[in-house]
Amino acid sequence: MSDREAEVLKILKSSSQISRFKEFLKKMLHHRKALAGLIILFSLVLIAVIGYFAAPYNPFSTNAPPFQPPTRQHLLGTDYLGEDVLSWFLIGTGTSLFVGFSIAIISAFIGVLVGVTAGYFGGQVDNVLMRIVDVLLVIPGFPLLVILSAFLPPTLETTIIVLSILSWPFLSRVIRSQTLSLKQRQYVLASKLSGLSGFQIIFRDIIPNLIPIIFINVIFLAVAGVVAQAGLAFFGLGDLRSVNWGTMLYWFEAEDGIVYNAWWWLIPPGLGIVALGIGANFLGNAVYELTQPSRGGQ
Amino acid sequence: MPEPLLEVKNIQVEYRSKDRVVKAVRGVNLRINKREIIGIVGESGCGKSTLAMTFLKLVDIPGKITSGEIIYHGKTDIDVLKLKPSALRKYRWKEVSMIFQGSMNALNPVTRIEEQIMDTMIEHGYEQETAMKRVDELLRIAGLNPSVKRSFPHELSGGMKQRVNIAISLACEPSLVIADEATTALDVVVQRQIMARLLKLRDELGISLVFITHDISLVANIADRVYVMYAGKIVENGPVKEIFHNPKHPYTIALLNSIPSINRDKKIKGIPGTPPDLSKPINGCPFAPRCSKAFDKCHEIEPDLISIGQDHEVSCHLYG
Amino acid sequence: MPLIWVIRMDSIVELRNVTKIFTNTQGIIKRKKRTVYALHDVNLSIGEKEILGLIGESGSGKTTLGLAVLKLLDLEGGEILFRGKDILNMKKKETFRFREKTEMIFQDPYGSLNPVQSVYKIISTPYKVFNKNAKERDVIERVIDTLEMVGLNPPEQYLAKYPNQLSGGQRQRVGIARAIITNPEFLVADEPVSMLDVSLRADVLNILLELREKLGSSMLFISHDIAVTQYVSDRIAVMHLGQIVEIAESTELVNNPLHPYTQTLISSIPIPDPERRWDTSEPKVLAGEYVNEGKDECSFANKCPFVMDKCRRSRPKMIEKGNKHYVACYLYE
Numbered sequence: 001m002s003d004r005e006a007e008v009l010k011i012l013k014s015s016s017q018i019s020r021f022k023e024f025l026k027k028m029l030h031h032r033k034a035l036a037g038l039i040i041l042f043s044l045v046l047i048a049v050i051g052y053f054a055a056p057y058n059p060f061s062t063n064a065p066p067f068q069p070p071t072r073q074h075l076l077g078t079d080y081l082g083e084d085v086l087s088w089f090l091i092g093t094g095t096s097l098f099v100g101f102s103i104a105i106i107s108a109f110i111g112v113l114v115g116v117t118a119g120y121f122g123g124q125v126d127n128v129l130m131r132i133v134d135v136l137l138v139i140p141g142f143p144l145l146v147i148l149s150a151f152l153p154p155t156l157e158t159t160i161i162v163l164s165i166l167s168w169p170f171l172s173r174v175i176r177s178q179t180l181s182l183k184q185r186q187y188v189l190a191s192k193l194s195g196l197s198g199f200q201i202i203f204r205d206i207i208p209n210l211i212p213i214i215f216i217n218v219i220f221l222a223v224a225g226v227v228a229q230a231g232l233a234f235f236g237l238g239d240l241r242s243v244n245w246g247t248m249l250y251w252f253e254a255e256d257g258i259v260y261n262a263w264w265w266l267i268p269p270g271l272g273i274v275a276l277g278i279g280a281n282f283l284g285n286a287v288y289e290l291t292q293p294s295r296g297g298q
Numbered sequence: 299m300p301e302p303l304l305e306v307k308n309i310q311v312e313y314r315s316k317d318r319v320v321k322a323v324r325g326v327n328l329r330i331n332k333r334e335i336i337g338i339v340g341e342s343g344c345g346k347s348t349l350a351m352t353f354l355k356l357v358d359i360p361g362k363i364t365s366g367e368i369i370y371h372g373k374t375d376i377d378v379l380k381l382k383p384s385a386l387r388k389y390r391w392k393e394v395s396m397i398f399q400g401s402m403n404a405l406n407p408v409t410r411i412e413e414q415i416m417d418t419m420i421e422h423g424y425e426q427e428t429a430m431k432r433v434d435e436l437l438r439i440a441g442l443n444p445s446v447k448r449s450f451p452h453e454l455s456g457g458m459k460q461r462v463n464i465a466i467s468l469a470c471e472p473s474l475v476i477a478d479e480a481t482t483a484l485d486v487v488v489q490r491q492i493m494a495r496l497l498k499l500r501d502e503l504g505i506s507l508v509f510i511t512h513d514i515s516l517v518a519n520i521a522d523r524v525y526v527m528y529a530g531k532i533v534e535n536g537p538v539k540e541i542f543h544n545p546k547h548p549y550t551i552a553l554l555n556s557i558p559s560i561n562r563d564k565k566i567k568g569i570p571g572t573p574p575d576l577s578k579p580i581n582g583c584p585f586a587p588r589c590s591k592a593f594d595k596c597h598e599i600e601p602d603l604i605s606i607g608q609d610h611e612v613s614c615h616l617y618g
Numbered sequence: 619m620p621l622i623w624v625i626r627m628d629s630i631v632e633l634r635n636v637t638k639i640f641t642n643t644q645g646i647i648k649r650k651k652r653t654v655y656a657l658h659d660v661n662l663s664i665g666e667k668e669i670l671g672l673i674g675e676s677g678s679g680k681t682t683l684g685l686a687v688l689k690l691l692d693l694e695g696g697e698i699l700f701r702g703k704d705i706l707n708m709k710k711k712e713t714f715r716f717r718e719k720t721e722m723i724f725q726d727p728y729g730s731l732n733p734v735q736s737v738y739k740i741i742s743t744p745y746k747v748f749n750k751n752a753k754e755r756d757v758i759e760r761v762i763d764t765l766e767m768v769g770l771n772p773p774e775q776y777l778a779k780y781p782n783q784l785s786g787g788q789r790q791r792v793g794i795a796r797a798i799i800t801n802p803e804f805l806v807a808d809e810p811v812s813m814l815d816v817s818l819r820a821d822v823l824n825i826l827l828e829l830r831e832k833l834g835s836s837m838l839f840i841s842h843d844i845a846v847t848q849y850v851s852d853r854i855a856v857m858h859l860g861q862i863v864e865i866a867e868s869t870e871l872v873n874n875p876l877h878p879y880t881q882t883l884i885s886s887i888p889i890p891d892p893e894r895r896w897d898t899s900e901p902k903v904l905a906g907e908y909v910n911e912g913k914d915e916c917s918f919a920n921k922c923p924f925v926m927d928k929c930r931r932s933r934p935k936m937i938e939k940g941n942k943h944y945v946a947c948y949l950y951e
Contacts, residue, residue, distance in 0.1 A: 004774075008758055011778045012738055020734075020780070186730040190796065193688060194744035195717040204743075208734040341815040441900075455907050456676075485675035485842065487901055490886035494900040501898060512816055515845075515888035519896045538892045554890065556820040558849035560872045561889055566849065568821035572785050 027290060034290070037283030040275055048097050051090030059087045059243050067260040077264035079248075080255035088243055089268040095156070095244040096226050096272070102160045103225030104218045107167040112207075112214060114168070115175025120183060120202055130176070133169040141166045149237040159238045163228050171217055178213055182206050212291035216284045223280040230273060245269035300331035302371055303474055303506050304353065304394070309366035311348050311357055318577045322348040322361070324530035327603070330474065335500060335507045337517030337538070339553075340527035343573050346510045347399070349527070350478050353508075354390050355379060370394065372473065392422050395467040397460075399479035404463075405451040411437075411462055412447035418469045432469065440465040441495045457488035464492065468499070475499075476508045481516070493520055514553060518542055523609075526550050529574050529584035532603065536610030546612040548589045583615070591616060629663035630701060630804055630836050631687060636660040637695030638682055638860075639912070655910040656682040658860035658917070659696070661936070664804070667830055669837045671851030671868060673844055673883070677909070678857040680840045684806045687838060688720055689713065700804070718748045721797040723826075725809040727789035731781040737792055738777040741765070745799045764795045767832065768825055787818035791825070798829060805829070805837045811846060823850050844887050848872050853942075856880050859910040859917035861933070866943040876945040879918045916947070924949060 028034040056075075064074060064082040071077070076085035118129040145162060152158045182188065183206070191201045226245070232238045233246025236254075240247055248269040252258075257265050306328035313320040322345045330336050340346045351357050353368060355378055368378040372393050381389055398404065406414055412433055419429035434444040440461040451459055460480065467475050477496070481489040497520060499505055509517060517524055518538060525535040526547065534547040545551045552569045571588040574580055583589070586596040595615050603613040638657040643650065656679045664670045674680045685691050687698055689705045698705050705716060721744070724730035731740055741761050746752060758777075765773035768791040781789055790810065797805060807826060811819040827850060829835060841847045847854055848868045856864045856877065864877040875881045882901045902923040910917050919929045926948060934946045 005755065005758070008762075008774055008777065011774060012736075012758075017734075185732075186724045186726055187732040189690070190722070190724065190730055190793075191732075191743070192690075193717060193720070193722050194796075195714055195747040196743070204735075205732050209732070341817060458907075486844070487675065487882055487886045487903060490896070491900050491903075493896060494898050497896065498898045513888065514816070515890040518890045518892050519888045519894075542890060542892050553817055556817045557890060558820075558823070558845045559890055560845050560848055560884070560887060561891065561894075563869075566820040566823070568787075568819065568824075569817040570821075572787075 024290075028286065031286050031290060033282045034286030037279045037281070037286060040279030041283060044093060044097060044272065044276060044279065047090055048094030051087075051092070051094045055087040055090045057084040057087040059083055059091055067257075067262050069262075070264050076268060077262065079251060079262070079265050080257065085248075085265050085268065088248055089272070092244045092248055092269065093272055095242060096230065096246070097222075097276075099156060099160055099229045099244065100222040100224075100226035100276075103163045103167060103229075104222035106160070106164040107171055107221055107225075108214060108218050110164070111168040111171030111217075112175050112210070115172035116179050116202055116206060116210070118172070119176040119179025120198065120206060126176075129172075133172055136166070136169040139166075145232060145237060146235075149232075154237070155239050156242055159229055159232060160225075163225055167221055167224065171221065174213065174217060175210060178210055179206055182209055212287060216287050219280045219284045219287075223277055226276055227273060230269075245272050300334065302329055303332045303334075304328075304330040304371070305369045306349075306353070307367050307369070309349065309352050309368065310364045311345070311352060311361055312364050313361045315360055320577045322530055322576060323352070324576075324580075325366075326527075326530075326532055328525060328532070330506055330508060332473070332506055333500060333504050334523065335497075335509065335521050337521030337524045338508065338510045338527055339512065339514050339517050339524060341512050341573070343576070344527045345530040345576075346527050347478055350396065350476050350508070350510050353378070353474075353476060354394055354396055355381060355386060356396075387422065391418065391467075391472060392470040393472055394474045394476065395470070395472040396476040396478065397463050397467050397480040399482060403459075405459060407451055409450075410447065411449055411451070411454075415447070415462070415466055415469055418466050422470045424470070429469075436465040436469055437462075439468060439495070439499065441491060457484050457492070460484060460488075461492065461495075464495070468505075472505065474506045474508065476510065478510045479512070480509075482511070482513075489516075496520075514557060515559065526553070529580065530576055531584070531613065532611075533585065533614070534610075534612045535603075536608065540608055540610045544610075546606060546610070546617060547585075547614050548591050548616075549585050552590075583613075628666045630666050630668075631664040631838070632699040633660050633662040633683070633687065633696065634699070635696035636662075636683075636686060636693055636698060638679075638686060638691060639694045652909075653911060655860045655912045657686065657693075658910050658912065659933075660860070660862055662855060662862060662865075664836050664838060667834055667836055668853065669827075669830060669839055669851045671847035671854040672838060672840045672857060673842065673847050673854060674857035675842060675883075677859065679860040679910075680842075680857050681808060683857070684722070684808050684838060684840050688722055688806055689716065718800055719803045721800065721802040721805050723794055723797050723805060723807040723810045726813055727786045727793065728781075728813075730793050731789055733781050735780070736777065737765075737779050737781075737784075740781075740792060741795045741799055744796060748800055760799060761795075764799045767798070767828075768792075768795045769821065770795070786814050787822065790814060790818075790822055794822070794825060794829075798833060798835075801833055801835075803835055805835055806840070807837055808840045809842070810839075812841065812843065819846065826850055844872070844883060856883070859908065861910070861917045861946070862936070863918065863947070864943075864945045865936075866940075866945075870941070870943055874940075874943070876939060876943065876950060877918075877947050878922050878924050878949070 060083060062082040064078045066078055066080050066082045068074060068078040074084050074086065076089060079085055114129050118126040148162055188201060188205050191205055229238065230246030230249065233244065234249045236250060240250065252265050306326060309323055309326045311323040313322055326349055338346050348361065352363055357363050363379060370376040370378055370393060376389060378389065415433050415436060416429040419432065420426060433447055437444045437447060442458060442461050446454060446458065481492055496507060500507055509521060511517060521538050523536065524538050524541045525532050528549050534550045541550065545554055556566050556568050558566050569588055574584050582597040582599055583601055586592040589596065601613045601615045603611045604618045605611050606617055636657050637655065637659055640654045640656055642652055660683065672680045672683065686693060693706060700716060708716060738761055741764060742757050745757060745760060762773040765776055770776045770788065770791055811822050814822065823846065839847060839850050851868045853865060854868045854871045855862050858879050864880045872884060875884045882903050886901055903921050908920050914932050916929045916934055919925050928948055934948050936944045936946045937950060938944050939950050
């Protein structure tokens, strides 16, 4: 291996996708909104991790008096059964985030698959897939969930699956329209002329250029998923034995926490949802600005 | 004796964003006389469009005119940059108007042509009746059949839409019309037709025209005087015959040698390198890095514009 | 229609009676169907090592012809032959080999390169597709050689760059490098310099001329800019609304245009010589927007200042008027 070859290989390595990604991360860390979003989201994840390993109490243990304001032993006070709110919050954050991201990832997977296929291949494939999407979009989500919860086992898995089925159609439309626009790019035509097959073009030219949009949508889907699940739990649907933000709010409402002015019980889950929303918003918008400069971003 | 109509003195324009400042126009002096056709030639990024916008005080955030003055010699002398909004309305479109690049796409898609032309006049103080009567005449001047006034923009071709824009720019009887790449997107025959129209306007109505374009051949055909712009400054200017038969600035010479022409069988050469980054300070002549004739002084001191006779000015150390 | 004038003994690409129709429906309430003949019975041949320029205004069909000749469109009539083989009826394997031998150079330096791929990846991809078992070292060598050929020096510096780090002129050269790495026999260049700054065009045009010397490839050079086309091409074909109206060697066409449309075009070109300035006379072309609806008439009939009855009764045939100068116009019959 000559010197020149070694140098060339070194140059090629430096241009790899990983180093490009590292550069992009650096750019994000300098962007105010992105940094703020990352910090908020990272904090929430940290809380979830702490909850998994080091929650001070078993959330279901009731060795303390109920409706206690914050004390040294119970930093966020206790709920109507004397359970430690802090432990509930730490563990609940993890569960809520898990649910949100599961919904996001499953929806994204199906949405991208359907969207790219419909967009790239067009014709009958497009028609059939989009009719399915239309049907799913027409179904009103909330009433469906109420009805389904009467039939299906009220577990988190069910919630995740049902919410995923309701979310992917919207994403697939976005992906499809992006794919249609990308298909018109001259570099796609160039790939065709270079002898690449349809699938090769999808994986080399279309999907890599969809990643920013996919990422942004995944973030917003995750937030929507968390909020949806919390909302369902608040109405008493879903798995009420689970520890998450939604159930915290449910029990607060059901057991008249407001009468006891138990702000320490209400604020953490509420704040959690708000923080997630803000963090995701910052991060999503920042990524949009950084990757779509031609569309009115920075 | 040519009478000045618009005098531009030492105009500087900057574009400011969060992390950098781009000096798009770095001290330009220009003079447009009455009944004169001026060509401003330059490539993308040289600042010519920004410069054109200063004539109508159209530079807006993130752009800012940081120094210089523009004097318009109408019935009275007007200091354009100091005009207040109400006075600006009487200046824009009535004294000086502009045809923008790609303005064929700037027509309101849901309004008929007739209304759009009339609106311009009514906005600038014409009576509804007068405006309606003038529409036909304006469309004819622009080379269109007056029957198009009942059409919507999407029913017209690119060339026709651009002619509508010409009609609109003439609606309030300005003395100066600025055309910024007005024919760039049009077919060559349509371009020729529009150019013929505009030349007629100068002859018949006595208006002055400023053509801003990257197409130096176009300028040779219609302009009386030419300004060559590079990196935010005028590097050479003079009567059109001087510029084409006796170019002095290395950039002008290189530019003329880089275009193929059907009446010339020479090998053409491009200019190596790229224009300088206008967000960074420029040491010396901005063309020096790409100039085959550059010497030490060129990299250190920026040359001033000096006269080399015949109303011909150049900013290059080779000549002074 | 005698095909003798079209078929050259050494032609690499031939179009015979090629017709391409686009139908669109206009209007929201009263849906009217409109058939547009983008290509109307076109006959053309491109020889070995020849650069054929194709000029015309928007709507002339020149881009459509470029796409058709690369098997990117179906045709409603006629056939296109590549080295004698009908490209529209090729099987998959033959198409694959056709793709190896033909390539395109695109107009848009910003849209023709995938923004998430490095220069190395962009240029090496076509080569790897057709040489699946090539060793990485050989591919790198080849990419470097190609970069040198298009004037991007030192080539090593460009391998790791991404399109957004390059200027318009550099991107266009990368696009050319990609097109030539497989040593194609035939290239279609669709307005390769119209989106570049004026001072950068010369270099790209000179590179294209060199390609003919170094690679021995033929080229179809499509452009609306006649001066640019004349600089690069051996012969020029003039298109108007889907029909070829005149073909001649480039200098001959520009100095002695015969067809009224060509004459209008040539007289409308701005020449950078103030001694030959324009006056206020307008080109004598009758106004109006038309499309070719497939009638058997001269496509220029509606706009031609010399139009006669017979121009509308049937389409004039291509005849030779002078040395290899062909024109389709009744004025010369």
